Every structure is written in C-alpha cells, then in structure tokens.
Amino acid sequence: MAKAKLDENYLAENVRLLIEKLGVSAVAEVSRIDSIFFVEISSEDSSLLIGKYGANLESLQFVLAVRLKSLTGQEDFEIFIDVDGWRRQKEEKLKKMALAIAEKVSTSGRPESLYNLRSSDRRVVHTTLTNHPRVTTLSEGEGVDRYLIIKPRSD
DSSP states (O other): OOOOOOSHHHHHHHHHHHHHHHTOOEEEEEEEETTEEEEEEEETTHHHHHOGGGHHHHHHHHHHHHHHHHHHOOOSOEEEEEETTHHHHHHHHHHHHHHHHHHHHHHHOOOEEEOSOOHHHHHHHHHHHTTOSSEEEEEESSGGGOEEEEEEOOO
C-alpha cells in the first residue's frame, strides 16, 4: 500500500480525526513553513487539551508526529501545536523573563542560573538572548538536571 503524502490537508485531516476521537469540540488551522507544520487549535475545551503545564499539549504533539511518521514514512518534519495561543503566550512570558534577568545580570555583573526549564523553554531563552550585547547563555548539566546560565559577556 502506498504511503500517504504529508501536506497541510493530510495533517489537518489527521488532527480532525484525533480531536474527534478525544471527544472534544475544536477547530484546527494548519500552516507550514518548509518542513515545519504549525497547528492552531481553537477549543472550548482548551484547558483539557493543554493540560497541567502543557503536558497534554506536548503529548498531543508527540502522538500526532508518531502517527504521521508511520502513515507517511517521512521523518524529516516537525509539528508544533498550540491551543488558543497558550504556547505563544508562554513564549512571550519566557522572553520577557529572559530580558529582565539579562538586565539584572548586566547590572550586577553576577551570573544567574535558571532551573526546571524544559529544553524547549531553554531554547526560547537562548534564542531571545543570542544577540544581546551584554550577556550570553549556556546550558550545564545532563538530562533532568540540565539548567541554563545567563552570564555577563566577557568579550
């Protein structure tokens, strides 16, 4: 049997089926930039879809990616799901926090460590501060003990 072609329509249909199986009321919009798919879900059941600290959202994203990889045979794509702008709002808060801590570090001259961040959250902080003139970031530790340090630039 031929593998399905992965495009926005195929992804949208699979999101619809998944939402239907979950028994929640939702509408999804799919967009794409190169091999990255963005799924924006609007739902009255958004808190259920998001879950505590976004756990359900991460699981939904994972299940959908695994399903599409097995149905299409393709591996070289990414899927990002957001429900009612939750992930985008969280990212904005992280960016503001990163800039505030960067200001504190550049004023005090002392590094600050950030613990308990998911790898995706650490990536947001790194990206936000990449071109910052007075601070730099690095990650230390392994696995669940990995943390991020914002420190003054030494150049």
